[in-house]
Amino acid sequence: GESVGLHLPTLSVQEGDNSIINCAYSNSASDYFIWYKQESGKGPQFIIDIRSNMDKRQGQRVTVLLNKTVKHLSLQIAATQPGDSAVYFCAESLSGYSTLTFGKGTMLLVSP
Amino acid sequence: DSGVTQTPKHLITATGQRVTLRCSPRSGDLSVYWYQQSLDQGLQFLIQYYNGEERAKGNILERFSAQQFPDLHSELNLSSLELGDSALYFCASSPQGTWRDEQYFGPGTRLTVT
DSSP states (O other), X not given: OOOOOSSOOEEEEETTSOEEEEEEOSOTTOOEEEEEEEOTTSOOEEEEEEETTOSEEEOSSEEXXXXXXXXXXXXXXXXXXXXXXXXXXEEEEOTTOOOOEEOOOEEEEEEO | OOSOEEEOSEEEEOTTOOEEEEEEOOTTOOEXXXXXXXXXXXXXXXXXXXXXXXXXXXXXOTTEEEEEOTTSOEEEEEOSOOGGGOEEEEEEEESSOSTTSXXXXXXXXXXEEO
16 A cells, blocks of 8 residues: 655554654644545544634543643544554644645554 | 545646646535545545535635635645645545535545645
């Protein structure tokens, strides 16, 4: 498949572990945040979003935490599976605007 | 499968040339976005169209242009190509093109400029 980046920070975990992927966002005015997953050879895929009036949101096996004080976002994946191996991007946006600003991405490698 | 299609999948061309990348949005989506993904710059927003009209512009070079046609498909035109234009180009679509919309990404076009 296509390589999306050779110089990304990489997180290597064992199957079944919990994974935490971090992201520092750039604009203190951003009020909407999204995590995307990009598998090799594919386009980004929406995972979960959070608005700035929340500091935590849970989905199926995923949790996003938002710390506006330090402009930090994290994605927690519970019971990580080999199928979770991908590059994960955070994206920020201003409500009222439709454009997204993406972070650099983190590669997650899950070993069976 | 997101429902967004992009052609071609791969494109190899020489510096100075012009290419056109094509995108068909998901059925019913009115808005199309173009992104460039390169090794050094990551994923960058280029331009957005909604129902044929330009809605937002990001880091798009003057050598690049795009349009959305009445049937809602979109084309991204890249001219006077340089080596640095080599990248993955993604198209995404969304229903109404607002910040509330989830964007659905196509599989991308890999452009290699030699």
